[in-house]
Amino acid sequence: MTYSILGRDPETGELGVAVQSQAFNTGAAVPWARPGVGVIATQSFTDRRYGFRGLELLAAGASPQAALDELREPDTLTGFRQAAFMDATGATAQWTGGDCIPHAGNAAGENWCAQGNMLAADAWIAMGEAFTSAAGSLAQRLMAALDAAEAAGGDFRGRGGAGIVVVPAEGEPWERVVDLRVEDGDDSLVQLRRLLGLAEGYRRANHARPAAPGARRDGLPEGYVRFLAMLDAAGSGDLEEARRLHDAIVGEQPLWREGFKRMARHPEMPPLGEIIDT
Numbered sequence: 001m002t003y004s005i006l007g008r009d010p011e012t013g014e015l016g017v018a019v020q021s022q023a024f025n026t027g028a029a030v031p032w033a034r035p036g037v038g039v040i041a042t043q044s045f046t047d048r049r050y051g052f053r054g055l056e057l058l059a060a061g062a063s064p065q066a067a068l069d070e071l072r073e074p075d076t077l078t079g080f081r082q083a084a085f086m087d088a089t090g091a092t093a094q095w096t097g098g099d100c101i102p103h104a105g106n107a108a109g110e111n112w113c114a115q116g117n118m119l120a121a122d123a124w125i126a127m128g129e130a131f132t133s134a135a136g137s138l139a140q141r142l143m144a145a146l147d148a149a150e151a152a153g154g155d156f157r158g159r160g161g162a163g164i165v166v167v168p169a170e171g172e173p174w175e176r177v178v179d180l181r182v183e184d185g186d187d188s189l190v191q192l193r194r195l196l197g198l199a200e201g202y203r204r205a206n207h208a209r210p211a212a213p214g215a216r217r218d219g220l221p222e223g224y225v226r227f228l229a230m231l232d233a234a235g236s237g238d239l240e241e242a243r244r245l246h247d248a249i250v251g252e253q254p255l256w257r258e259g260f261k262r263m264a265r266h267p268e269m270p271p272l273g274e275i276i277d278t
Contacts, residue, residue, distance in 0.1 A: 003116030013169025018142035027163020027181025064093035120153025235270035
């Protein structure tokens with residue numbers, strides 16, 4: 001009762017899953033991902049075992065098809081399930097049970113696979129076309145695929161939960177590039193796109209130096225922008241500007257004074273001790 005897409009960025013090695021459904025909280029149930037291992041979507045009378053155990057099987061070296069087959073074999077409700085697996089190489093496997101509610105089906109191409117059921121049309125085809133033609137980050141391309149599915153008719157019951165998960169090419173199992181969801185609402189895709197814009201803005205701000213000018217354009221809170229600007233100034237040796245920003249922040253909220261003192265003890269922080277009264 002959902003549509004979803006799995007995708008891979010061949011340049012970065014990132015893997016991702018995006019989903020939308022009329023069902024509440026679908027972003028917590030359908031997408032599963034692990035860096036350097038794979039991504040999975042499990043939907044239609046969702047059995048989360050496909051996600052949790054499926055990633056374990058992929059991590060142990062099983063192919064997507066072998067992992068999917070192993071999980072389907074003992075499943076007495078396999079006819080009602082819909083699932084998709086993709087490994088770190090972009091290899092995929094999909095299953096749409098014969099008892100899934102039409103429109104139901106799946107499609108796959110290079111570095112993507114899409115699936116849906118209980119839809120107003122064959123939206124999985126539109127998803128693949130949108131993903132292939134879209135520009136931007138993997139998360140942005142997955143978002144474009146969700147928008148295309150909705151434009152094609154989407155879930156015939158309406159809109160509800162949505163989510164996007166993207167993981168890096170390698171890393172610990174808990175690492176995420178993007179991990180967002182909207183639990184419910186007719187405007188869930190609008191809200192998900194808004195959150196994605198903020199998430200990518202925060203990521204750029206936290207990883208780029210200097211961060212502040214770009215952060216302002218990304219619509220991040222002014223207080224956070226000034227905090228980043230203070231760190232940048234302190235790190236670059238512009239202590240006069242760092243002190244000015246420090247004093248402005250503390251002037252608005254005196255509790256920051258103690259906060260900055262404690263941050264100054266962190267070994268990865270710029271030399272804040274040189275601009276605050278310790």
